[in-house]
Amino acid sequence: MSTTVLDVPSGTPARVATPRPGDRRLGRLSLNQRSIASWSVAQTVAGCVAAGVPSVGLWREPVAAAGLAVSARMVADAGLRVSSLCRGGFLTAAEPERQRDALSDNRRAIDEAVTLGTDTLVMVVGGLPAGSRDLVGARRRAEDAIAELVPYARARGVRLALEPMHPLYAADRGVFSTLAQSLDVAERFAVDEVGVVVDTFHLWWDPVLPAMIRRAGPRIASFQLADWITPLPPDALLSRGVPGDGHIDFAAITGMVVDAGYRGDVEVEIFNGDLWAAAGSDALETIIRRYVELVAPHLLA
C-alpha cells in the first residue's frame, strides 16, 4: 500500500463523488491546516468555506504570520469552528531557565487558543534534550510542567490535550508514547482540565488500543486522522498517509472512539510531501472524499 495521494485509495474503498457544501456527512470534519501546508490562514478559511468543511485545526505559526486577531476574526466571520490549536508542549528541557521559557510560551499558546475560540490546545510534549539519554527524566519533567500549566489553562477554559506520539518520535519529538501513558498523566487532573488526543497514525499499532480508548472516554479531546503507509517515506516527519492509502482500519478505530462517547470534530492532519506539493484545493478534495468514504459512515453508527 504505497502512497497514492490524490487518487482513489489503493485498497478496498470505492470511489465516491465529492460531497457539496452543506452535505451532512461533512458536519464533523475539521481540516487541520498543516494538511495543506502551503495555505495561509486566509486560504485555509476560504478553502474550507468553499468546500463545506465546517471546522479547522489551526497552528500557531501560520496564525502568527497572519496575525492572531486577524486570524480569529477571519475564522469567526466565516462561521468556522476551531477544533484545536496546535500546539503547546516541548516541556522536557533540563535547564530551569529553558523550562521557564517553555512554560511562558505555553501560557501564550493558551491565550491564543482563547482568542481563536477553541477550548483545545494540543500538547506535543517534546523529545529528549540534545545529548541526553534520560527518557525517564524527560517524561517526569513533561508531567511536572503539565501540572504547572493546568491552573492557568483551567482559569481560561482551555483543556490541555496530551498527544501520545508514535514511538518513532520518542527521541526527538514526543516522549509520551502510548495512550495509556498519557492517560496516566491526564487522570491526575479533572476531565475538563486535561484530555488526550487520539491520532490514528500515532496509535493504530497499539495492542491495547481498544481498552485504552474505552478508558479515555470523556478525556478524548481530539480525534485526528492520518494513515500509516509503507515503505515509510525517507523523511520520518512527512511519513503520514491520506486515509485509504495505508494500513489503518479507520472503521475500527472510529468505532472505538464513537463507542467511547466522542462527539466532537474529526481532524484530518496529514504531513506528507506529495500532498503538500499538490494544489491545495485538489488536496482538500481528496481529503474530503476519503473522509466521507472511510470515516463519516462510522460516526453515525
Add this chain to the structure above:
Amino acid sequence: MSTTVLDVPSGTPARVATPRPGDRRLGRLSLNQRSIASWSVAQTVAGCVAAGVPSVGLWREPVAAAGLAVSARMVADAGLRVSSLCRGGFLTAAEPERQRDALSDNRRAIDEAVTLGTDTLVMVVGGLPAGSRDLVGARRRAEDAIAELVPYARARGVRLALEPMHPLYAADRGVFSTLAQSLDVAERFAVDEVGVVVDTFHLWWDPVLPAMIRRAGPRIASFQLADWITPLPPDALLSRGVPGDGHIDFAAITGMVVDAGYRGDVEVEIFNGDLWAAAGSDALETIIRRYVELVAPHLLA
C-alpha cells in the same frame, strides 16, 4: 546524535582500548552475523575467533548458503556458542495453505537450530498480509501458529523466542509490538517453551519497559543490542545504530535485564548501511569497543 559509525561515540563514553581475545569482559558477547552482512558463516566464525568473541547469532540464509552441516561443524570446531538462530516466524498469512507452508518452514528452522547447537529460535511473527488492514486477525493467527509450533519445538529442546518489534514495523514485519503483548502470548506456555527477545532498538521507548522486563524474568531468551539514531535513516530497515551513537541508555536497560535474572549471551544485532559498508574487521572492532564501554560493565553488577 547522528551516526558516527566506526568512530568514538558522539556522546559521553570515553574511548577504550580494544580488548584482546580472552579478555573476560568479552565473555558474554555474541556477534549477530547480520551486523556484518557481508561476512559468510566462515568469515563470521574466523572473525569472532580472531577477536575473541565467544558466541554468534546465526541467520538461516547465510547458513543455508554455506550449508547447514558445514556451518554447524565450523562453529563447533571453533568452539563458539550459538546464542540464537534468526529467524522463524512470518506466521500471519490469511490463506490456510500459505499458513501451512509457513508452519513447515518454521519446523525446518527448529530443526536447523538443533543442528547448529542452539536452543533459541528468534521469532519475527510477520506483518499484515498484503492488502489487509486486519491487525487483530494477524495477531491472532500469529498466536495460533505459535501454539501449533510449540510441541514440535519442545520435543527438540528448542525455545521459541518471540521478538516484539518496534511499532515502526507493525505493518510490514512484526505485529507483536510490545513486550507486554509478547508476554501475554508467551505466558500461555511453559517458560522453557516460549520466551521473549529484549532488543533495545525495538523496546527502549516503552514507558512500562522496566515493569515488563521484571515480568519477563526467566522468559528472557535473548538480549539484543542496537541504538536508536536520529534523524531516522531513509531506509527504515537499516535504521539501527551502533550502541553509543544514539539515544538509548544501555546502562539502564542492561541493568533491568540483569536484575530480571538474565545470564545469557548478549547479541549485538545492527542493521546499518554505514556499518555494512565498512570492512568487517573494522566493524567488529567498533562493536566490541562499544560493548565493552557501554554494556559489559553493567553485566557484572
